[in-house]
Amino acid sequence: VTKDTTQRKELEDLQEDLREVQELLRRQHLVEVLVQRQDIPRDDQVESMAPKQHFAELRAKLDEMHAADVAYILEALPHEERLAVWDLVKAERDGEILLEVSDAVRETLIKSMDTEELVAATEQLDADEIADLAPDLPEEVIEDVFDSLPADEREQLREAMSYPEGSVGALMDFDPVSVRDDVTLEVVTRYLRRFDELPDNTDQIFVVDREDHLKGALPISKLIVSELDDPVSKIMGSDVVILYTDDNAQEAAQAFARYDLVSAAVVDAQGKLVGRVTVASVVDFMREQSETTALREGGLREEEDIFASVWDSVKNRWTWLAVNLVTAFIASRVIGAFEGSIAKLVALAALMPIVAGIGGNSGNQTTTMIVRAFALGQIQFDQARKLFRKELGVALLNGLLWGGILGLAAWWLYGSVQLGLVMTAAMTLNLMLAAIVGVMIPLAMVKLGRDPAIGSSVMLTACTDSGGFFIFLGLATLFLL
Amino acid sequence: VTKDTTQRKELEDLQEDLREVQELLRRQHLVEVLVQRQDIPRDDQVESMAPKQHFAELRAKLDEMHAADVAYILEALPHEERLAVWDLVKAERDGEILLEVSDAVRETLIKSMDTEELVAATEQLDADEIADLAPDLPEEVIEDVFDSLPADEREQLREAMSYPEGSVGALMDFDPVSVRDDVTLEVVTRYLRRFDELPDNTDQIFVVDREDHLKGALPISKLIVSELDDPVSKIMGSDVVILYTDDNAQEAAQAFARYDLVSAAVVDAQGKLVGRVTVASVVDFMREQSETTALREGGLREEEDIFASVWDSVKNRWTWLAVNLVTAFIASRVIGAFEGSIAKLVALAALMPIVAGIGGNSGNQTTTMIVRAFALGQIQFDQARKLFRKELGVALLNGLLWGGILGLAAWWLYGSVQLGLVMTAAMTLNLMLAAIVGVMIPLAMVKLGRDPAIGSSVMLTACTDSGGFFIFLGLATLFLL
Numbered sequence: 011v012t013k014d015t016t017q018r019k020e021l022e023d024l025q026e027d028l029r030e031v032q033e034l035l036r037r038q039h040l041v042e043v044l045v046q047r048q049d050i051p052r053d054d055q056v057e058s059m060a061p062k063q064h065f066a067e068l069r070a071k072l073d074e075m076h077a078a079d080v081a082y083i084l085e086a087l088p089h090e091e092r093l094a095v096w097d098l099v100k101a102e103r104d105g106e107i108l109l110e111v112s113d114a115v116r117e118t119l120i121k122s123m124d125t126e127e128l129v130a131a132t133e134q135l136d137a138d139e140i141a142d143l144a145p146d147l148p149e150e151v152i153e154d155v156f157d158s159l160p161a162d163e164r165e166q167l168r169e170a171m172s173y174p175e176g177s178v179g180a181l182m183d184f185d186p187v188s189v190r191d192d193v194t195l196e197v198v199t200r201y202l203r204r205f206d207e208l209p210d211n212t213d214q215i216f217v218v219d220r221e222d223h224l225k226g227a228l229p230i231s232k233l234i235v236s237e238l239d240d241p242v243s244k245i246m247g248s249d250v251v252i253l254y255t256d257d258n259a260q261e262a263a264q265a266f267a268r269y270d271l272v273s274a275a276v277v278d279a280q281g282k283l284v285g286r287v288t289v290a291s292v293v294d295f296m297r298e299q300s301e302t303t304a305l306r307e308g309g310l311r312e313e314e315d316i317f318a319s320v321w322d323s324v325k326n327r328w329t330w331l332a333v334n335l336v337t338a339f340i341a342s343r344v345i346g347a348f349e350g351s352i353a354k355l356v357a358l359a360a361l362m363p364i365v366a367g368i369g370g371n372s373g374n375q376t377t378t379m380i381v382r383a384f385a386l387g388q389i390q391f392d393q394a395r396k397l398f399r400k401e402l403g404v405a406l407l408n409g410l411l412w413g414g415i416l417g418l419a420a421w422w423l424y425g426s427v428q429l430g431l432v433m434t435a436a437m438t439l440n441l442m443l444a445a446i447v448g449v450m451i452p453l454a455m456v457k458l459g460r461d462p463a464i465g466s467s468v469m470l471t472a473c474t475d476s477g478g479f480f481i482f483l484g485l486a487t488l489f490l491l
Numbered sequence: 492v493t494k495d496t497t498q499r500k501e502l503e504d505l506q507e508d509l510r511e512v513q514e515l516l517r518r519q520h521l522v523e524v525l526v527q528r529q530d531i532p533r534d535d536q537v538e539s540m541a542p543k544q545h546f547a548e549l550r551a552k553l554d555e556m557h558a559a560d561v562a563y564i565l566e567a568l569p570h571e572e573r574l575a576v577w578d579l580v581k582a583e584r585d586g587e588i589l590l591e592v593s594d595a596v597r598e599t600l601i602k603s604m605d606t607e608e609l610v611a612a613t614e615q616l617d618a619d620e621i622a623d624l625a626p627d628l629p630e631e632v633i634e635d636v637f638d639s640l641p642a643d644e645r646e647q648l649r650e651a652m653s654y655p656e657g658s659v660g661a662l663m664d665f666d667p668v669s670v671r672d673d674v675t676l677e678v679v680t681r682y683l684r685r686f687d688e689l690p691d692n693t694d695q696i697f698v699v700d701r702e703d704h705l706k707g708a709l710p711i712s713k714l715i716v717s718e719l720d721d722p723v724s725k726i727m728g729s730d731v732v733i734l735y736t737d738d739n740a741q742e743a744a745q746a747f748a749r750y751d752l753v754s755a756a757v758v759d760a761q762g763k764l765v766g767r768v769t770v771a772s773v774v775d776f777m778r779e780q781s782e783t784t785a786l787r788e789g790g791l792r793e794e795e796d797i798f799a800s801v802w803d804s805v806k807n808r809w810t811w812l813a814v815n816l817v818t819a820f821i822a823s824r825v826i827g828a829f830e831g832s833i834a835k836l837v838a839l840a841a842l843m844p845i846v847a848g849i850g851g852n853s854g855n856q857t858t859t860m861i862v863r864a865f866a867l868g869q870i871q872f873d874q875a876r877k878l879f880r881k882e883l884g885v886a887l888l889n890g891l892l893w894g895g896i897l898g899l900a901a902w903w904l905y906g907s908v909q910l911g912l913v914m915t916a917a918m919t920l921n922l923m924l925a926a927i928v929g930v931m932i933p934l935a936m937v938k939l940g941r942d943p944a945i946g947s948s949v950m951l952t953a954c955t956d957s958g959g960f961f962i963f964l965g966l967a968t969l970f971l972l
Contacts, residue, residue, distance in 0.1 A: 020732075021742045021868050028871075078749040086869040088877065199715070208712035210751055213694065230711055231689035234680070251501075261502045267778060268559040270691055270771035272753055289770050290751035296774070297748055300781040301863065304944075307788075308859025309852055316864045317877070320884035324892075327856050327885070334852045335893055338845040339900070345841040346904070352833070352840045359833045359840035360826040363956070364819040366844070371790055371815045375808050378789025382782065383797045387502050388567040390509075396569065396798070403801035404808070411805075412816055419820070423827070463785075475844070 024079055028086050031068060035091050038064040069098045077103060081110035084119070088317045093122050104131035109139055114315035116146055129154045137163050138183040138285075141170035169284075178262050179255035181295060182276045182285035185209035188216040189242060191225045196238040198228070211288035213272035217246045222282045224275050226250060252277055253287060259295060264387075266292045306464040309334075330468075337472035341366070344476045348483035351491055357424045358486050364416060365436050366478030370471045372408060373444030376401050377470055380452045381462045391457075397449050405445035409438030428490055436482035440474060443481070447473045505560055509567050512549060516572050519545040550579045558584060562591035565600070569798045574603050585612035590620055595796040597627055610635045618644050619664040619766075622651035650765075659743050660736035662776060663757045663766035666690035669697040670723060672706050677719040679709070692769035694753035698727045703763045705756050707731060733758055734768060740776060745868075747773045787945040790815075811949075818953035822847070825957045829964035832972055838905045839967050845897060846917050847959030851952045853889060854925030857882050858951055861933045862943045872938075878930055886926035890919030909971055917963035921955060924962070928954045 019027070041064065072080055072095070080099060084092050084107070096119055099107060104123075108116055108131060120128065128151045132140055137159075144152055156164060166184050173179025187208060189198050198215065202208065214227040226248040236245050251274045253262050265271065266289055276285040305313055309330035314323060345352070345362070352358050380397070383389045389397075413434040421430035451469050452462035500508070522545065553561055553576070561580060565573050565588070577600055580588060585604075589597055589612060601609065609632045613621055618640075625633055637645060647665050654660025668689060670679050679696065683689065695708040707729040717726050732755045734743050746752065747770055757766040786794055790811035795804060826833070826843070833839050861878070864870045870878075894915040902911035932950050933943035 020734075020738065020746055025868060025871070076750060082749075082868070085867070086871070088874075203716050205716050207710075207716060210712075211694075211753060212712055213692075213753070229688075230715065231691075231693055234711065234715065235684050235686050235688060253501075257501065265501055267774050268563075269557060270769075270774075272692060272694070272770065288751075289753065289774070293748050293751075293770070293774065293777070296777060296781075300777075304784075304863065305859060308862075309856045310859055313863070314860050316860065316869060316874075317881075320881060320888060323881065323885045324888050327853070327889070330856065331849065331852060331889060331893060334849060335845070335897070338848045339897075341848075342841045342845050345844070346838075349837045349841060353837045356830045356834045356840075357827075359837075359843075360823045360830060362840075363826070363844060363847070363960075364816075364823050367819045367822075367956075368812065368815060371812060372808075375790045375811065378786060378791055379795050379797065381789075382785065382794070386566070387506060387563070388797065390506070390567070393569075393797075400798075400801060400804065404804045407801060407805050408808070408812060412812060416816070416820075475848075479844075 019076075019079060024082055027071070027075070027079065028083055031071065031083055031095065032087070032091070034064050034068045034071075035087075035094060038068075038094075065098060068095070072099055077106040078110045080107050081115075084111055085115050085315075089118065092118065092317075096122065101127070101130060102134060105133075105135045105139070105143075108143060109135070112313055112315075113146070114313050114318065116143075118315065120146055125151055125154070129158070133158055136183060136185075137166035138170045140167055141173075141180070144171055173255060176259050177255065178253045178257040178259055178276055178287060179285075181259045181262065181291050182253075182255070182287045183209075183291070184285050185212075186216050186273075186275060186283060186286040187212055188218045188222075188283055189228070191217045191219060191243050191246065193242055194238065195233060195236055195240050195242065195245065198233065198242060199238060211273050211290055214250075216275050216283055216286070217242055218283050224250075224252060224277050224281060224283045227275065250275060254279070255284060260299070262287060263292045263295055263299075267296075303461075303463045307467060333468060337468065337475065340472070341475040341479055344479045345483065348479075348487060351483055351487045354491055355429075355486065357420070357426075357429060358483060361416075361420060361429075361433060362479055362482050365433070365440050365482040366475045368412060368437065369440035369444045369474035369478045372405065372441050373448035373470045373474050374467055376404075376445055376448030377452055377462075377466050380449060381466060384452060384456055384462055391453070394449070394453060398446065401445040401449055402442055405441040406438065409441040410434070413437030413441075426490075429486075432482070432485045432489055436478070436485050439481050439485075440478040443477045444470070444474045447477075500557075500560060505563055508552070508556070508560065509564055512552065512564055512576065513568070513572070515545050515549045515552075516568075516575060519549075519575075546579060549576070553580055558587040559591045561588050562596075565592055566596045566796075570599065573599065573798075577603065582608070582611060583615060586614075586616045586620070586624075589624060590616070593794055593796075594627070595794050595799065597624075599796065601627055606632055606635065610639070614639055617664060617666070618647035619651045621648055622654075622661070625652055654736060657740050658736065659734045659738040659740055659757055659768060660766075662740045662743065662772050663734075663736070663768045664690075664772070665766050666693075667697050667754075667756060667764060667767040668693055669699045669703075669764055670709070672698045672700060672724050672727065674723055675719065676714060676717055676721050676723065676726065679714065679723060680719060692754050692771055695731075697756050697764055697767070698723055699764050705731075705733060705758050705762060705764045708756065731756060735760070736765060741780070743768060744773045744776055744780075748777075784942075784944045788948060814949060818949065818956065821953070822956040822960055825960045826964065829960075829968060832964055832968045835972055836910075836967065838901075838907075838910060839964060842897075842901060842910075842914060843960055843963050846914070846921050846963040847956045849893060849918065850921035850925045850955035850959045853886065853922050854929035854951045854955050855948055857885075857926055857929030858933055858943075858947050861930060862947060865933060865937055865943055872934070875930070875934060879927065882926040882930055883923055886922040887919065890922040891915070894918030894922070907971075910967075913963070913966045913970055917959070917966050920962050920966075921959040924958045925951070925955045928958075 084095060087095060108119060111119065128147060132143060132151060132155045140155060156167065159167060189201060214229045216224060217226045217228055219225055226246040227250045228242060228246045232245055251265055251269060251271060253274050253276045255276055255278055272289045274287050275283055276287060278284050309327065311326050311329055314326050380389065416437060417430035417434035420433040421427055447470055451466045455462040455466060565576060568576060589600060592600065609628060613624060613632060613636045621636060637648065640648060670682060693711065695710045697705060698707045698709055700706055707727040708731045709723055709727045713726050732746055732750060732752060734755050734757045736757055736759055753770045755768050756764055757768060759765050790808065792807050792810055795807050861870065897918060898911035898915035901914040902908055928951055932947045936943040936947060
């Protein structure tokens with residue numbers, strides 16, 4: 011996919027483009043409305059010309075835009091206008107644009123295409139790109155594409171589709187440029203000249219032996235400054251980051267960030283070069299990761315098209331609400347068990363949410379810090395005791411500080427020293443509970459092989475809510491009634 | 492900074508290294524304890540040799556590690572061991588390692604160094620790197636470094652330090668390789684051969700005129716496949732992404748992700764080439780951004796060294812707790828205003844946290860979706876009405892659904908149809924309040940030029956808590972008592 015004929019823009023210019031597209035769509039719509047009102051037959055020369063003019067202008071505009079920018083426009087448009095624009099995009103660009111749009115929007119676009127169009131769009135892509143689209147495509151499309159590919163690409167597609175999501179295999183492409191280690195740079199240069207252009211993100215040529223075993227890499231930045239009669243083996247570096255197809259993509263991404271890589275070789279279990287990972291795919295992967303985490307934490311099952319129907323939104327959000335409803339109901343029953351105490355001392359009802367709420371906030375601070383340290387690989391399990399000690403210390407200090415302030419407030423509001431003391435004690439105990447649970451939950455999730463960033467917060471809040479109500483109402487029942 | 496002599500590793504191997512370092516430190520410690528116990532004078536040959544052996548081994552290990560990996564080890568070690576390892580790092584690597592460690596850990600390392608050591612460490616860095624470190628360095632160090640630099644680098648440092656955080660100027664380096672547009676590729680190649688190695692992430696040579704105005708770029712991947720007697724102007728692309736020093740770094744990062752860039756030229760207001768941004772710095776920037784957001788959302792003012800002292804942690808966390816305390820206190824006073832009603836019907840106390848809690852969860856779903864759409868630049872203000880309509884629809888449906896279930900539960904638990912109806916109505920109204928506030932808060936924050944990802948959640952929860960209590964207890968007072 012060449013990008014030279016398309017323009018690249020910064021976000022501001024892109025928003026300008028979006029407004030322009032909307033304006034063209036609006037004018038187009040107006041003309042159509044007028045045509046209908048005047049009841050002039052559709053085949054009349056003048057009226058059927060006018061609408062086409064706006065569309066022609068729009069089509070020209072889309073043609074000169076980069077695929078990623080067309081994707082941006084499609085994502086920012088409401089359903090109907092989105093499909094109108096999609097129809098105007100040149101068929102041969104459908105594939106690359108489908109790759110760029112978000113999952114939710116991709117779904118709406120694919121729904122609007124028939125099998126033939128989808129096969130035509132998909133066929134133009136590389137094997138690793140087809141594999142990325144595959145989960146969203148109808149099965150018969152995949153089969154048709156499969157049949158239409160030449161044998162070697164078919165093999166690549168089969169391979170690409172076999173790697174599980176989140177593995178290096180799923181992240182890599184099949185574009186590594188490689189040379190043998192027993193030739194001179196002169197030969198390498200002549201070989202490279204046979205390309206029209208090197209694949210994107212080619213910052214190094216991989217060096218292999220006769221059996222394709224990876225031996226090292228030849229950075230382009232060195233190749234370009236070296237004498238051409240030097241042998242490859244003299245210039246190449248043998249200290250390269252080597253990834254395996256079944257490595258964790260997350261860890262590969264961390265290696266890219268740590269070592270400022272532009273590309274890295276991927277080898278199979280036998281050490282044979284099978285592909286490469288590029289920084290472009292790593293950047294996309296990182297963005298997806300941090301987005302998924304943000305969505306999950308915010309309670310969305312998957313990313314949501316902002317123009318999704320009410321019904322689609324409800325489906326996307328119900329799991330999280332149901333889980334929270336259950337935990338809230340449990341907390342409510344804890345309070346229910348102390349209704350007798352509340353009836354006797356109604357101030358408890360007003361004060362109890364403070365104890366529960368601050369516990370949740372404090373516990374989330376602990377969990378956030380630990381989740382981050384895990385993401386960076388900095389925590390080992392044998393340090394858990396040290397962490398517990400520190401977090402309990404923080405909780406004790408915070409409990410005495412904020413609990414003390416609230417105790418004074420309760421004393422002042424309700425004129426009861428005992429109530430103030432119970433408030434302070436309950437705050438301190440709930441913050442300590444929050445500290446213990448806030449450390450334990452992420453540790454347990456990592457032990458179970460799950461991502462601690464997702465779900466920790468709900469579980470923690472469930473504990474500190476129910477726990478906070480129980481501690482506060484329990485202490486009040488023991489000491490005040 | 493050359494990386495060729497150091498080894499690069501994946502996270503697993505790195506954790507192995509960490510364990511090894513800890514083991515060496517532990518042995519070292521044991522030996523020292525033994526020496527002290529036996530009360531043998533320190534200058535005795537055998538005992539002073541033994542400790543040194545472990546240190547020598549450790550030092551050798553550190554020497555062969557990549558700077559980013561040494562940084563990882565330092566971050567994962569508790570305070571005392573961290574400083575022991577830091578002492579063993581070669582002085583000439585101090586600078587690059589300080590650049591790699593997290594802010595919190597950098598602070599502890601800088602505290603352990605005197606002015607002279609800091610000046611020596613800083614001097615070896617590039618101007619843009621010194622500017623990155625500058626906020627953490629004592630002023631006299633900056634001054635000394637400034638005086639010691641040659642004139643051109645001093646000018647660069649002054650420039651680099653003048654750009655505000657979050658601007659492209661602060662992100663860029665001063666390493667762009669440029670050539671004139673009126674020469675042949677032969678000349679370019681000869682010019683490049685004069686470098687030992689091209690700067691990292693050099694995927695294109697920038698083309699400028701006599702006055703350094705940017706004319707285009709010559710991709711290395713094209714240079715390497717072209718005939719050497721072609722002129723630069725024939726091969727160069729003029730459609731390059733051009734950044735300005737005062738552009739927003741966030742938008743520049745988005746351009747890198749959208750267009751799969753490895754480097755981009757930075758020009759000043761006159762169009763003169765002044766620097767370049769690399770994908771490596773963009774990746775670091777993206778990681779920092781997503782981390783900062785996660786930390787802020789989780790209630791930490793800044794990143795926290797997991798081995799920070801209790802007191803440092805308390806300081807890092809108090810703002811957030813104080814804010815939440817205030818909002819919780821306000822919600823508590825809302826309940827306090829209805830104490831008469833609760834005293835008459837104590838079931839209200841048990842049910843009210845459900846109404847408030849689910850409102851907060853649902854509103855956060857709305858806010859999360861909108862914050863994400865803003866981050867991708869997909870929302871325009873004229874679409875706000877559409878969004879309100881959709882979110883109110885979702886809230887109405889969810890309110891009737893979940894409110895209905897809870898109404899039935901309340902009826903079943905307390906045997907009162909009216910209580911059930913009030914529960915359902917309160918849930919529906921609070922979810923609709925959450926939808927309105929959940930859309931309005933991020934929109935307002937963007938209007939005010941603030942990052943909607945930070946702080947929206949606290950404000951929203953404050954509204955849905957106080958609002959939820961008020962709606963539920965208010966309806967109950969009106970219809971049940």
